[in-house]
Amino acid sequence: xxxxxxxxxxxxxxxxxxxxxxxxxxxxxxxxxxxxxxxxxxxxxxxxxxxxxxxxxxxxxxxxxxxxxxxxxxxxxxxxxxxxxxxxxxxxxxxxxxxxxxxxxxxxxxxxxxxxxxxxxxxxxxxxxxxxxxxxxxxxxxxxxxxxxxxxxxxxxxxxxxxxxxxxxxxxxxxxxxxxxxxxxxxxxxxxxxxxxxxxxxxxxxxxxxxxxxxxxxxxxxxxxxxxxxxxxxxxxxxxxxxxxxxxxxx
Amino acid sequence: xxxxxxxxxxxxxxxxxxxxxxxxxxxxxxxxxxxxxxxxxxxxxxxxxxxxxxxxxxxxxxxxxxxxxxxxxxxxxxxxxxxxxxxxxxxxxxxxxxxxxxxxxxxxxxxxxxxxxxxxxxxxxxxxxxxxxxxxxxxxxxxxxxxxxxxxxxxxxxxxxxxxxxxxxxxxxxxxxxxxxxxxxxxxxxxxxxxxxxxxxxxxxxxxxxxxxxxxxxxxxxxxxxxxxxxxxxxxxxxxxxxxxxxxxxxxxxxxxxxxxxxxxxxxxxxxxxxxxxxxx
Ligand SMILES: Nc1ncnc2c1ncn2[C@@H]1O[C@H](COP(=O)(O)OP(=O)(O)OP(=O)(O)O)[C@@H](O)[C@H]1O
Ligand SMILES: [Mg+2]
Numbered sequence: 001x002x003x004x005x006x007x008x009x010x011x012x013x014x015x016x017x018x019x020x021x022x023x024x025x026x027x028x029x030x031x032x033x034x035x036x037x038x039x040x041x042x043x044x045x046x047x048x049x050x051x052x053x054x055x056x057x058x059x060x061x062x063x064x065x066x067x068x069x070x071x072x073x074x075x076x077x078x079x080x081x082x083x084x085x086x087x088x089x090x091x092x093x094x095x096x097x098x099x100x101x102x103x104x105x106x107x108x109x110x111x112x113x114x115x116x117x118x119x120x121x122x123x124x125x126x127x128x129x130x131x132x133x134x135x136x137x138x139x140x141x142x143x144x145x146x147x148x149x150x151x152x153x154x155x156x157x158x159x160x161x162x163x164x165x166x167x168x169x170x171x172x173x174x175x176x177x178x179x180x181x182x183x184x185x186x187x188x189x190x191x192x193x194x195x196x197x198x199x200x201x202x203x204x205x206x207x208x209x210x211x212x213x214x215x216x217x218x219x220x221x222x223x224x225x226x227x228x229x230x231x232x233x234x235x236x237x238x239x240x241x242x243x244x245x246x247x248x249x250x251x
Numbered sequence: 252x253x254x255x256x257x258x259x260x261x262x263x264x265x266x267x268x269x270x271x272x273x274x275x276x277x278x279x280x281x282x283x284x285x286x287x288x289x290x291x292x293x294x295x296x297x298x299x300x301x302x303x304x305x306x307x308x309x310x311x312x313x314x315x316x317x318x319x320x321x322x323x324x325x326x327x328x329x330x331x332x333x334x335x336x337x338x339x340x341x342x343x344x345x346x347x348x349x350x351x352x353x354x355x356x357x358x359x360x361x362x363x364x365x366x367x368x369x370x371x372x373x374x375x376x377x378x379x380x381x382x383x384x385x386x387x388x389x390x391x392x393x394x395x396x397x398x399x400x401x402x403x404x405x406x407x408x409x410x411x412x413x414x415x416x417x418x419x420x421x422x423x424x425x426x427x428x429x430x431x432x433x434x435x436x437x438x439x440x441x442x443x444x445x446x447x448x449x450x451x452x453x454x455x456x457x458x459x460x461x462x463x464x465x466x467x468x469x470x471x472x473x474x475x476x477x478x479x480x481x482x483x484x485x486x487x488x489x490x491x492x493x494x495x496x497x498x499x500x501x502x503x504x505x506x507x508x509x510x511x512x513x514x515x516x517x518x519x520x521x522x523x524x525x526x527x528x529x530x531x532x
Contacts, residue, residue, distance in 0.1 A: 057343070091417065164422065
């Protein structure tokens with residue numbers, strides 16, 4: 001059974017048909033990669049699952065997206081807070097708040113009053129441990145997060161996301177601001193996180209998709225061309241366009 | 252002519268223009284300080300005026316000015332910030348919004364005497380607050396609103412979009428996002444703008460002339476419904492209406508007024524430079 005299931009998903013920015021009749025399912029506690037050339041709609045698709053496109057003016061969505069069997073585009077569905085707690089997001093540029101490391105991690109907890117203040121310390125430790133930052137940062141929790149390295153910042157952002165205890169983590173090119181070494185480390189981290197979270201990652205980097213993901217979807221001009229096991233997509237693509245893309249004949 | 256010579260001439264002209272801009276400021280300060288510093292005594296600052304304002308101090312005028320400025324910010328800051336939040340965070344770009352923006356720009360250009368007459372008509376007469384600190388503060392607040400709104404909008408706009416995005420993605424509502432992820436990071440900028448606008452208001456005469464200013468009051472205001480003496484108007488009176496007043500007293504009064512305005516500006520500059528240091532996002 002799929003954690004996330006899209007049925008006949010369509011999305012328009014005004015009159016521009018950005019996602020065209022997309023059908024797919026993301027397995028629970030797996031990593032799914034979305035690849036495709038620039039502008040094909042990867043980010044748009046990702047932002048469908050936590051309804052971040054809602055803030056864009058003139059967006060229209062058709063079809064169904066079921067998360068745990070609940071259609072998040074149903075007319076009755078309006079609990080965006082609950083949805084976004086369940087579906088966290090990590091962005092392209094590491095974007096910690098200009099606050100302390102500690103404050104960054106408890107940011108969501110504080111506003112949501114999810115847990116008592118005295119549990120904050122435990123959650124900060126737990127979150128930092130799961131992104132493998134605890135040992136480095138345990139003595140500077142109250143230093144400003146802007147002083148961290150890019151890689152550490154991105155890890156911190158992941159920790160901030162998982163502190164709210166989501167089921168699903170969406171990552172939009174999470175390594176594109178990082179150097180190759182940091183990229184590998186974040187990939188390692190994703191493998192660890194897979195035990196607890198369903199991860200969807202958008203990436204420009206095909207090696208990355210091949211390395212980290214179990215399933216891969218290939219998009220082109222708003223359409224999902226092919227979706228399947230990563231191994232199959234990269235070794236025996238069914239569609240000619242997929243083959244052309246992964247062999248490097250597209251931008 | 253050689254290029255380097257041309258360049259030297261051009262730079263010299265630019266430098267000259269810069270100096271000419273600075274010159275009046277330096278002159279004003281110098282003249283006021285030179286003529287006024289002897290008059291600045293503890294007594295001058297803390298005593299009531301006596302002998303038909305020829306002797307004694309300017310204490311009530313200082314108090315009146317501070318009352319007025321503080322009360323006006325109580326009105327204008329919350330209103331200005333809320334308007335700025337609406338315009339920057341919520342308003343769609345439609346005709347109404349554009350009209351509002353146009354109104355704000357025009358409001359900033361209205362001359363201060365018009366605000367004074369408006370305050371007289373609305374607060375003093377129509378709303379029956381009388382000539383009082385309340386009327387004066389409201390008039391100054393309205394005069395300051397466009398400046399505060401503009402400064403607040405700039406401060407809000409300088410908060411990166413990514414802060415809002417992260418915040419929404421963590422499940423905060425739009426209002427929670429503004430409250431927790433935008434406003435806290437805009438506050439130094441907002442305060443800077445507010446203080447600068449207040450400093451200007453503190454020195455204005457026209458808006459307070461008909462709404463609050465008393466020629467002479469032998470006591471301090473007891474409530475916001477009292478009239479008050481105010482520094483700029485007091486300075487105007489002792490300079491034009493009262494004969495045989497010593498030059499020193501006049502300059503000392505100007506010294507105090509400029510001093511208050513200058514102190515406020517310094518505060519604003521300090522806040523802003525602190526902000527610059529912190530702001531590395
Ligand atoms: N807010 C918007 N309004 C109108 N069109 C948009 C908007 N956002 C994206 N688009 C368009 O939708 C298409 C898909 O954009 P999207 O950002 O999803 O692409 P992407 O695959 O993530 O590209 P990239 O790899 O460059 O990040 C693009 O053609 C883009 O121009
Ligand atoms: Mg993108």
